[in-house]
Amino acid sequence: MTPGARVAAAIEVLTDMAEGAAAEQALTRWARRSRFAGSKDRAAVRDHVFDVLRRRRLAAHHGGDEGPRNLMIGLLHLQGEILGDLFSGEGHAPSPLGKAEAPLVSEPTDRAVAWNLPDWLVPKFEESLGENAEAAALALTERAPVTLRINTGKTTRSDAMHLLASEGVETRENRLCATALTVTKGARKIRNTKAFLDGLVELQDAASQAVVAALPAGGRVLDYCAGGGGKALALAADPARDVFAHDVDPGRMQDLAPRAARAGVRISEVQGPALKREAPFDTVLCDAPCSGSGAWRRAPEGKWTLSPERLAELTTIQDGILDEAVELVTFDGLLAYATCSVLRDENEARIAAFLERHTDWRQVFERRFHVGPEGDGFYTAHLIRAS
Numbered sequence: 488m489t490p491g492a493r494v495a496a497a498i499e500v501l502t503d504m505a506e507g508a509a510a511e512q513a514l515t516r517w518a519r520r521s522r523f524a525g526s527k528d529r530a531a532v533r534d535h536v537f538d539v540l541r542r543r544r545l546a547a548h549h550g551g552d553e554g555p556r557n558l559m560i561g562l563l564h565l566q567g568e569i570l571g572d573l574f575s576g577e578g579h580a581p582s583p584l585g586k587a588e589a590p591l592v593s594e595p596t597d598r599a600v601a602w603n604l605p606d607w608l609v610p611k612f613e614e615s616l617g618e619n620a621e622a623a624a625l626a627l628t629e630r631a632p633v634t635l636r637i638n639t640g641k642t643t644r645s646d647a648m649h650l651l652a653s654e655g656v657e658t659r660e661n662r663l664c665a666t667a668l669t670v671t672k673g674a675r676k677i678r679n680t681k682a683f684l685d686g687l688v689e690l691q692d693a694a695s696q697a698v699v700a701a702l703p704a705g706g707r708v709l710d711y712c713a714g715g716g717g718k719a720l721a722l723a724a725d726p727a728r729d730v731f732a733h734d735v736d737p738g739r740m741q742d743l744a745p746r747a748a749r750a751g752v753r754i755s756e757v758q759g760p761a762l763k764r765e766a767p768f769d770t771v772l773c774d775a776p777c778s779g780s781g782a783w784r785r786a787p788e789g790k791w792t793l794s795p796e797r798l799a800e801l802t803t804i805q806d807g808i809l810d811e812a813v814e815l816v817t818f819d820g821l822l823a824y825a826t827c828s829v830l831r832d833e834n835e836a837r838i839a840a841f842l843e844r845h846t847d848w849r850q851v852f853e854r855r856f857h858v859g860p861e862g863d864g865f866y867t868a869h870l871i872r873a874s
């Protein structure tokens with residue numbers, strides 16, 4: 488496909504989304520009816536669509552409105568592309584720009600537009616992040632870094648770096664966590680490398696790794712909201728730990744067993760009676776469902792679908808999870824809370840509310856991770872019984 492044809496395809500996908508499809512669904516539908524598209528084409532179209540989602544308000548500002556074609560015009564203008572080359576009308580490229588379609592060059596004066604956030608989230612960002620609000624909002628408009636976790640049970644950071652480099656994947660040491668490598672070249676090859684297939688490395692954000700690294704070593708540890716198992720796998724890399732994984736929706740853990748087998752670690756899945764039988768645990772990690780606002784670079788649709796009502800609903804779920812988890816911690820154990828959110832409502836405010844409901848508990852650790860080149864926005868807090 489030519490660069491122009493890829494732009495036309497992205498407009499097609501955005502049109503499907505404007506009619507109600509989710510991004511992944513629209514991309515899959517386009518790929519199914521476009522068998523001629525190779526993997527590089529599919530990746531390029533996906534990049535266009537996700538770049539638009541990260542910068543939708545700014546793209547609409549420069550492109551004129553939120554129409555799919557206008558969004559692409561605005562985005563490509565922001566990226567410094569020569570629009571005439573892409574909108575040539577030749578082959579499968581979109582038709583040439585009309586006079587009224589020239590991109591607006593002036594910068595927006597509205598902060599929500601400049602920060603690429605829905606209006607209601609600007610005060611939320613300010614209240615949550617203070618002077619870091621603008622930097623966080625702008626960081627969320629960029630593509631996310633690709634980060635690996637080295638499996639310390641099987642390799643070292645320098646051996647993994649050498650092995651990956653020999654297979655065309657270049658990395659650098661990540662500053663957030665000793666197990667993390669930031670991929671600087673060859674990211675699309677990772678899943679086919681021997682290092683990945685043999686379980687020497689896993690894809691995982693560095694802040695997510697740092698949340699696990701902050702937990703005490705050893706003991707019986709429950710990952711109460713295990714989902715796909717990213718944190719459970721990182722926990723299990725410590726051979727002194729017995730790791731248990733639980734999720735309210737066990738279907739979400741379906742990849743956990745093959746991932747654990749690849750990593751050469753043991754994780755026991757516990758649901759219902761098995762959870763009760765195995766409790767209590769020395770450490771219970773609640774990696775709670777959240778807005779995902781710290782990871783909107785990776786899943787930018789969430790930025791536009793989150794509503795104040797959904798945020799309130801999430802905080803109720805988060806409180807419920809902490810209240811359930813309290814019952815699962817040994818008397819002198821640790822209850823750890825984490826989200827990939829930058830919003831105070833889902834972080835500090837949840838811990839404050841927990842401490843009001845459970846006056847026999849106290850907080851012993853808290854850390855916020857800012858969205859940036861090293862990793863996603865994350866929050867974690869550790870709680871123990873006060874006595």
Ligand SMILES: C[S@@+](CC[C@H](N)C(=O)[O-])C[C@H]1O[C@@H](n2cnc3c(N)ncnc32)[C@H](O)[C@@H]1O
Nearest residue numbers: 712713714716717718734735736739774775776
């Ligand atoms: C942020 S995701 C977990 C991500 C995972 N820990 C990882 O690192 O890959 C949150 C998970 O919490 C689960 N969940 C939601 N409500 C829950 C509840 N009441 N109890 C346990 N898990 C819950 C969801 O099904 C979802 O898989």
